[in-house]
Amino acid sequence: MIKIIFFCTVIALVTSPLMAKEEAEVMHWWTSGGESAAIKVLADAYEAEGGSWKDSAVAGGSNARSAAINRMIGGSPTTAALFNTSQQYHEMIAEGMLNNLDSIAIANQWDEILPKPTLDAIKVDGHFYAAPINIHMPTWFWYSKKAFRKAGIVKEPQSIDELFVVLDKLKASGVIPLALGGQKWQENLLFMAILSNVGGKQLYLDVLNKRDANTLNSPAFNKVVEMFLKLKPYVDTGSPGRNWNDTTSLVINDKAGIQVMGDWAKGEFTQARKRPNRDYGCFAGLGSDSLYIVGGDVFVFPKTDNKEQILAQEKLVETMLNPLTQIRFNRLKGSIPVRTDIDVSSMGRCAQLGSRILKDESRQVPDGSMLMESYRYGSLKDAITEVWNSRDMSTQKAVKILAQALQG
Amino acid sequence: MNVIAIQVHLKRNSFAYLAALPMALTVFVAYMGTMFWSVRLSFSSSRMLPKDDFVGFAQYERLFNTSRWISSLENLLLIAFLFLAICFVLGFLLSVFIDQKIKAESFFRTVFLFPYAMSFIVTGLVWQWIFNPQLGVQKTVQALGWESFKFDWIVDPDMVLYTVVIAAVWQGAGLVMALLLAGLRGIDDDLWKATKIDGIPAWRVYISIILPMLRPMIITTVVLLSISIIKMYDVVVAMTGGGPGVASEVPAKFIMDNLFERANIGIATAASTVMLSTILCLIAPFIYSNYIKKQGR
Known part of the structure; x- marks a missing residue:
């Protein structure tokens, strides 16, 4: 043929x-x-x-x-x-x-x-x-400076625990803590952000590349899934089906605190005439050695x-x-x-930050789509959205569903 | 028919056959041919590119181990049942209502049939906005003062399927009405006079006498509605994108996603073969009773 x-x-x-x-x-x-x-x-x-x-x-x-x-x-x-x-x-x-x-x-x-x-x-x-x-880099954290100020948050979270503290403060101040568009690919980005930030490089690669039973049953991966599910109460009820740019505009208009989205979100802020560092902030991950998904x-x-x-x-x-x-x-x-x-000093602040992180080879990890075939990555996205959107989803059950998709 | 009779028949109708030839060729080559090729591919290990090998039922095994496919099928069953039942009951009532020789009949007829003129994509978008908790009904009622009012079916995994059914029924009920109304108009006035003399209540006439007489119309309706159910794709994409989660996924969307986004031809063709055989199983009895059996009589 x-x-x-x-x-x-x-x-x-x-x-x-x-x-x-x-x-x-x-x-x-x-x-x-x-x-x-x-x-x-x-x-x-x-x-x-x-x-x-x-x-x-x-x-x-x-x-x-x-x-x-x-x-x-x-x-x-x-x-x-x-x-x-x-x-x-x-x-x-x-x-x-x-x-x-x-x-x-x-x-x-x-x-x-x-x-x-x-x-x-x-x-x-x-x-x-x-x-x-x-x-x-698909998993930048974008946040509204005004929402942070109003909630009394002075610095960007450096660990997953600090992230939850920040989210709690945002919730208490009356804004949507975590802006998420409930579409498959956006939920996938959120999961990848947690996997890379909570799991670290080795686990990230093992889960997406090796996909062996030991890794997927390990306490470390369990913790990743647990943290991912723990984020759900911080998302508003209007989330399902919302487009990513509509979600970004929640952050732009200070109605929401944080959005996890790729670097293309910057264009939305620029179009709304918002300035980096003054109106909005960006950080690539939690902590000074966070991974950079390429x-x-x-x-x-x-x-x-x-x-x-x-x-x-x-x-x-x-x-x-x-x-x-x-x-x-x-x-x-x-x-x-x-x-x-090449010299990137003429580019935006977030892009410069990204380029600086990228220079450190130990912080680079490949995007999930480079580590597995399209069909497998597709099943993983199905599993992530299923886990995220089911009521009464236990960590144990979620791990099982994700493992099945990764190994199937 | 003997050989000479066939020859005479062919000669007499040669232009008719000639005229039908292009369409017949299209059907056999383009439709049937690609259909058979799809079935063939479902038994191969094709992913992004079609392959020539043979792997038996491996793709089907994987297909039925995929939880999204299973929930798609379950969703479709629920949608099909509700959509058919509601469309039919509503459409029948509407046609009976219009058949009462009411004033401004053509106005109502147009209004009820109008949704059918709209594409499923538009229907889906409109209903998405109506159901959207931040834009639609919920927001409006809350703004009117009832602040605890909640109507968020479209973001609720347990209820989202019903929103799809509502949108589909809104579109399809008018068609049922139009078809059944045509049937009702074909019923002789004498029949009504006869039943009046016998003193049979009107509802009883409709259910026991008129409905059985409308059988051909009903079959047409069921076939048309069933086809639109199996094809159901655009309304789901426009309304919910299959979400929240996989709560409103349907088989057609599963097939499209795998064929295009996931470059997984094997699974996609296996899934479409399953759908094809389902349709054939459903339609075969109708075809048999309406066409084949008739000739034998």
Whole structure:
């Protein structure tokens, strides 16, 4: 079957008319205001280098990825396609459907300048198969300075116990202590924040990567689940189904104390003309050695024998990882540059904090989607939402449900 | 029919067959073909890309060990039962009510049928706002002064399914009304005169005489409603996103999530094969009694 598809691909490529000069068709899902501004930076940079950018935006991450895969199987792949820094594209690598980027990667010393979790996600059997463009940290803590002041909280919590003290004070002051949008992925972020902050690096990796019975039955993991469930009373009843940005605006309007959300939430604060450190604060985790979960986006480059297209692909990689483009792009996207060797002093306060933490390799951990297959990660999210939303959920039962999803 | 008769028949109707050919081809290749391919894939180990191997019932085993799938099926059963029952009773009452030769009949007919013109996505969104504790009914009643009033079904895992049923019924009842009304209008006035002479109360006439006469209409209604239940996806996505937790998940959403977001073709096709066989089992008796048996008579 695959051979037939591949054969058709080749036929289609041979017979398709030669493309215009270094025209790059790029498939992505960045359609919201801030996102499309960010992708335009990449498009402009590419055109400034003499290429011609053809934008193929499909709304919704999974829709865009399916469309890219369908185009590949159908024999007319795009020049590049956006994916998350994860295992989403590993099956395509195994089937030999992607071009490898070894020559550019080695020439630009990716081994030295990229953080290890990102490197692990794009490097398979010693070859580079994707061009990472940013790093998203999905579990920042955002809080309202005004709500903190009103509740008499003077400093950011440094441990899980301090977090509960803070939440209690917020509750007493009459605001929503923890703003959570009750959608599967947001509940997942909250769980990951607790897993990394309470469990620590070893447990985080063991739970998501090794998934062995010993780890999942350990008292340490039990404590993580217990703390996660303990957060529930601090969430308001309007939570289920609420969008993440509506939830962020609760913090923006000082109606809620804390939200755990990715670094993209910064854009919401900026749009509402709130200033960091004065109106809102951000911290990446509990304590000065908290972990930094490394997520992000990559472009993959479907296999082709068309010389023009290969040139276009190479030029795309070069421009996307150019230091200046990296800064401009990430400032709009809310993420931080994927290269650890560039000066980020022109970026926002939270981004600078993030870049500083990222430099410490011992604090980096990969996002869950890099550690397991999409279907398994999906079942884990189902389990987390089930555990979070069930009444009378005991820690023991929750551990069992989560373990079943992780091992199934 | 002997061979010559068939030839004559073909010759006489050749243009009709020719005209039907494109659609027939579409049905066989596009619909049936992809259906069979889906069934085939459900027996393979496909994840992101379709694979050619054969793994027996492994995907089905995993499917029925997935708690979300099981709760999706349970949810669908409850929705199906309530939706069919309420839609039917409400639709029938509405049609009887309109059949009383009331004034402004066409106005009421339009009003009741109007929701059906709306897509499920819009229906879902509207009802989501109505049920939303911070925007809708609860907030309004509280603002009117009844501050302890609580109506938060949509965020309550035990009640959320009923909100989905309400939205679906709001949309579907009008269709039942329209179909049954058409049936009621087809009933001879003489029948009513006869029952009046016999002194049978009107409700008794409706239940014992009219309803059995409406049988073909009722079957059409049941089939149409059942199809919309099995397909139920957009209203859930728009209203609850399957939440809170997995409290309002439905099979179609499970299939879509696995097919697209999770790149898990094997499980998705196994789930859709289960749904397909369920539909076939449900519909087969109807088809048999309405089409096949008739020819034999």
